Amino acid sequence: MLLVLTSFPDADTAATAARTLVGEKLAACGTLLPGARSIYEWEGKMEDNAEVLLLLKTGSALYAKLEKRLAKLHPYEVPEIIAWEPGAVHRPYAAWVAAALGEA
Numbered sequence: 082m083l084l085v086l087t088s089f090p091d092a093d094t095a096a097t098a099a100r101t102l103v104g105e106k107l108a109a110c111g112t113l114l115p116g117a118r119s120i121y122e123w124e125g126k127m128e129d130n131a132e133v134l135l136l137l138k139t140g141s142a143l144y145a146k147l148e149k150r151l152a153k154l155h156p157y158e159v160p161e162i163i164a165w166e167p168g169a170v171h172r173p174y175a176a177w178v179a180a181a182l183g184e185a
Contacts, residue, residue, distance in 0.1 A: 082175050083144055085137040085164045087151060088119060095133045098154045107147040108137040109181035140182050141166065 085108070089095035092115055099111025114134040121128050139147050148162055155162075 082170055082178055083139050083141055083164045083166055085139060085144070085147060085151075085162065087135050087137070087155070087163075088117060088132040088157075088161045089135060090130070090132060090156060092133045094156060095135045098151065099135055099137070101154055102137060102147060102150065103181075105150065106182055107143055107150055108139045109178040110138045112136045138178050140179065140184050142184070143182060 087098075089098065092113055095111075095113050099108070099113065102108040103111060112135070114136060117132040117134045119128070119130050119132050137147070137151075144164055148164075151162055152160055
């Protein structure tokens, strides 16, 4: 199982991406975390923006497809897409993720 983190400019855009990825069985679940604030430099200018984080749960074998699709759905020129494998996952939850993705 992988957790994939990405940030969006607003909740509606993040929800649309989550629904698409879940509907296409590239993610089992997408959790929107509103209230994020990102401070970064972009093209020589300091940015300070409200964002919504989207945490996606997927399978390792699906990551390449999910990354490609997410990049197409994303409104940012260079979207933040970070994946990591959790050190431990509650077995029934991992089984649900696998089943939701058609991997069980």
